[in-house]
Amino acid sequence: EVAAACRKGGLKFGVYLSPWDRHELSYGDSPRYNDHFKNQLRELLTNYGEISEVWFDGACAEGPNGKRQVYDWAGYYALIRELQPGAVISVIGPDARWIGNEAGVTRESEWSVIPVVEAEALKDALKPFGFDGLPDEKSPGGIAGLDAQAADLGSFERIAAVARQGGRLLWYPGQVDVSIRPGWFYHAAEDDKVKTLDQLLDIYYTSVGGNAQLLLNIPPDKRGRIHENDVRRLKELGNRLKDTFTVNLAEGAKTEMVFDFTLVDGVDKRGRPTGYSKRGVDVFSCALGAARSFNVAMLMEDISQGQHVEAFALDVWDGAGPVTDRNLLGQTGWREIAKGTTIGWKKLLRFPTVNAEWVRLRILKSRGYSTIFRPKTLGLYLDPER
Missing domain, CATH: 2.60.120.260 (Galactose-binding domain-like)
Incomplete structure (x- = not known):
């Protein structure tokens, strides 16, 4: 229903699938769980038409067996490229990186060209977070990890430092993710805490207007609908942006x-x-x-x-x-x-x-x-x- 509603409204449809499944008994049994996760991916990528984006976070923990799950990122990416070659793989993925915060802002200097080190050099640093078996530059999607929170990401100083480690430059644009409410999921107690129009405008100008993509989280309520307060604020934002950007005074100059x-x-x-x-x-x-x-x-x-x-x-x-x-x-x-x-x-x-x-x-x-x-x-x- 959601996919059909998006198409009807002229919106592209994407999916978020968290690698950390707290309820799956095979979690922590890495080969079994990776097969289970790929089956979930296959279902999502083959039953809902065109998928424009697959969004992964990096949450990871121990499973019921007391072992930390090791994700098969290379296998996940290969499956997405096979089934939905046009889908952007975001955040923990090769196509769009996490901006480094959930406040809705970019860096003062936001570069899409950033230095990265090869996967082998990343493994030791990323193992505590459950990252292993990262694809190298010959694998589908390229490199999946980097210091996304570095304030000087893309600077000449960081480029020089990574070059000394045998790194390379990568086109890796940023994505800003932020919620219209204090949290990511719906809570009735937050109905009066929807971000103000001025707050949303600031986010828009410092994300879309800061060389990044904007992912604005809008949680459905217990009816499966977007709450009236959120809808009202979104309409205000849309109207304000239309009023501002419909006429380009430099057109034809x-x-x-x-x-x-x-x-x-x-x-x-x-x-x-x-x-x-x-x-x-x-x-x-x-x-x-x-x-x-x-x-x-x-x-x-x-x-x-x-x-x-x-x-x-x-x-x-x-x-x-x-x-x-x-x-x-x-x-x-x-x-x-x-x-x-x-x-x-x-x-x-x-x-x-x-x-x-x-x-x-x-x-x-x-x-x-x-x-x-x-x-x-x-x-x-x-x-x-x-």
Whole structure:
């Protein structure tokens, strides 16, 4: 019924299956339990149509026999790839990683490209948590474990440290998981503790707008329905986001990209430099054609070419006369309204309402060339209730 309701409502359907089954007598008898768990997976992946996501946590304990269960992660992943090849395997999985907290926030600098060490080097550290037999880079899905709670995940310092251990870089985007209530399951005593609209907006802007996916937990009540208080708050959130993001004030605007580097080789078929000498700041400018009021900006890198930006600033033109080639890269006349570190798939910025015709994005620091030359690099919006 849930799968059918999702399809009817235009929602993708995914499943969460906890590896820790407290009620299964074979738990702790690792080979037997792994067969049992794979049978459960097979049932879920073959009876409900297309599955978009399989979500695993890492909970693990001793079984009735007093032995800690050893999960067959490689076998689980292989079965998912066989039966639902398009499904994203999340959190304890190779496709999307846990962000490291359940507060609904990302790091200030959230990288999708992160350093990992090979599975063999991880085993000793992860055994206390029930992880063993992790797949290596030749196995389905790649590597399943890393220090997800590291504050500097993706930093140059961590990359260097992992490189010394023989590690490698991996595209491993983050997923934020948080509940609309204090807990993950329904309790009537929490009916008046549903997160406020402002809290949900903060979560949205710092998760979806922080280069991550958002998994917002909404527990069904004892009727098998979503409680009215939760529904009311979700509608408020949806309406507010629609009011804000329906109209992109930068749609159709004249844009220009200035890369501040000197080519020392050439460019590839996509126009990317194959070798260059970096000199200064890359600038993406946007001419709206008339002064517009906005208080939200959306920045996006072309992640088909990786993630590069380490620091940026957003400015509006307050100077006399129009923006020209002479003053585009200058300091005079421009006012900074926001700044940050990483961008990635999406960065959302909120700031006091400004009225401007010209906007520029400065890339202050980048790992190699910055991929901000597409029209969809910059979106400008007005939240009418800010």
